[in-house]
Amino acid sequence: MRWVSRQTATTKMEIYVLPLLIVGALGAIGIAGYKLSRECSCCKERLKWTHNCLCCEQDICSKCGTEMSVLVRDGTRLRVAGFTCPGVCTDKVKRRDRDSIEKHDAEQERLRKRLDRISKVRLVSVNFSGPQKPITGVLIETGWHTEKHIAEEAARQMAVDGYDADTVWYVKTISEKFPGTSPKGRPYYYRQWKVTGEV
Ligand SMILES: [Zn+2]
Ligand SMILES: [Zn+2]
Numbered sequence: 001m002r003w004v005s006r007q008t009a010t011t012k013m014e015i016y017v018l019p020l021l022i023v024g025a026l027g028a029i030g031i032a033g034y035k036l037s038r039e040c041s042c043c044k045e046r047l048k049w050t051h052n053c054l055c056c057e058q059d060i061c062s063k064c065g066t067e068m069s070v071l072v073r074d075g076t077r078l079r080v081a082g083f084t085c086p087g088v089c090t091d092k093v094k095r096r097d098r099d100s101i102e103k104h105d106a107e108q109e110r111l112r113k114r115l116d117r118i119s120k121v122r123l124v125s126v127n128f129s130g131p132q133k134p135i136t137g138v139l140i141e142t143g144w145h146t147e148k149h150i151a152e153e154a155a156r157q158m159a160v161d162g163y164d165a166d167t168v169w170y171v172k173t174i175s176e177k178f179p180g181t182s183p184k185g186r187p188y189y190y191r192q193w194k195v196t197g198e199v
Helices: 002-036 088-119 148-163
Strands: 066-068 071-073 076-079 082-084 122-125 139-141 167-181 187-198
Touching: 066 088, 071 088, 076 088, 082 088, 088 148, 122 148, 122 187, 139 148, 148 167, 148 187
Parallel strands: 122 167
Antiparallel strands: 066 082, 071 076, 139 187, 167 187
């Protein structure tokens, strides 16, 4: 009998406690929601969905802010999409965008010129019978490459990037066989190339 009454008491208690729990939970959700919502620095409305201004990072709603689409140049993302406070922040971001485009274009031009210059580096063979470099230069040596033309390209790159030079003199293209093992465990030989010269 005692067991039964205790059960009844528990059930009764649940009847009173459950609504309180629900009210408590709803309250907690409400507080969390209020905390999650942020006040727009422009219209002062408290909203769940706000943005951070791309310039000053203040909270701004999409109604008040100026929408800025993503800034892309030659497939490179220079700035993410977002919103800016109307006025000063929008102007600042637009100016910043123009600067980053200019900087990006200048960098692309520099890279293009470098590649163009590298492609034009003259490789003068050690066997060349014409005039060679009159004074002793700096010896350069590439690493081993799987293809002859890759080794030559590496020498051209070394000349431009490392020595600001447009000609490599006394060029020797060396090839050697290296031992390797096939996936089936069979030994085999493969050829590699390197270039030495003087800049
Ligand atoms: Zn607003
Ligand atoms: Zn702003």
